[in-house]
Amino acid sequence: MTTAPISMSQLQKSYRGKRGKKVEALRDLSLTIVPGEVFGFLGPNGAGKSTTIKILMGLIRPSAGQAHIFGISSDDPAARRNVGFLPENPAFYDFLSAREYLSFVGKSFAMSSAAIRTESERVLKLLDLTVAASRPIRGYSKGMVQRLGIAQTLLHDPDLYILDEPMSGLDPIGRALVKDIILDLKRAGKTVFFSTHVTADAERVCDRIGVIIDGVFQQERVVSELLREGIDGYFCRVRGLAAETLHSFEGVTCGDGICELFVPRDGYDSFAAELLKSGGSFDLVEPRRRDVEEYFLDLVRSSGGASCA
């Protein structure tokens, strides 16, 4: 059996907050990421995503539990050799140029000078930074710094990518570029674990998503299965809806003899039969499919709303 790129077992983390008050940022997180998958770690602000990622990267220690990268404990620096890491708010030595910074990163990963030269140019081009590559980073825009952050994760061609909100601060072109890069990494057999609040991004690139709220891991789902569950019900615009049929639905809006309502999937057949029998008719029937956003919002709502630290 191949070793899991990431495995976390009963991870807990509490911080000392204001006036020594304990903040339970992570409660009992167990999760395994399999080779070659793109995993989206979703959660509202303050949910514990960055805390998890910092533990994985050995930047902070868990209060309890274990995390392993390719079978090596995350507090061992050797665990990070085969990882490209993008922190939440990347900040670089800003007196360096992007090219100089990439050279520094390449040396830290013991790459040869020739490999550093060719790989730096490759990733600079990929992230559209070639033109700015000799200018000091201090003159870069936020999006350019983020793109350099992505570039440095790719330099040493690791097998695992741990990215804390990789699309953050990017314009639509930058976001599309990063999504394409993630999909290319997947095609190359790499493993990607990234955090995000943007459900549409997760839906487009992830094989699997996991949702964390208030430090509690809620559920993990295979995205294709979630989408295949398909139609929740139908948004209908109808004429001639009988009053007794109308009463069995919530949130019906009516005007000028036309009513709009949502009919759940399992009630649709009887609704349609009743409507037609009483002489009514359909103006519009639109299937409503549950997507990752609906799924995420339902989980957040049922947990009592988004946490915000």
Ligand SMILES: Nc1ncnc2c1ncn2[C@@H]1O[C@H](COP(=O)(O)OP(=O)(O)OP(=O)(O)O)[C@@H](O)[C@H]1O
């Ligand atoms: N150094 C710290 N000291 C005290 N509390 C902290 C510290 N770092 C994080 N926290 C708290 O831990 C909780 C989780 O924070 P974390 O940064 O992991 O959330 P997140 O899911 O990454 O949120 P966001 O989406 O806003 O980036 C929050 O309540 C936060 O206030």
Ligand SMILES: [Mg+2]
């Ligand atoms: Mg965060």
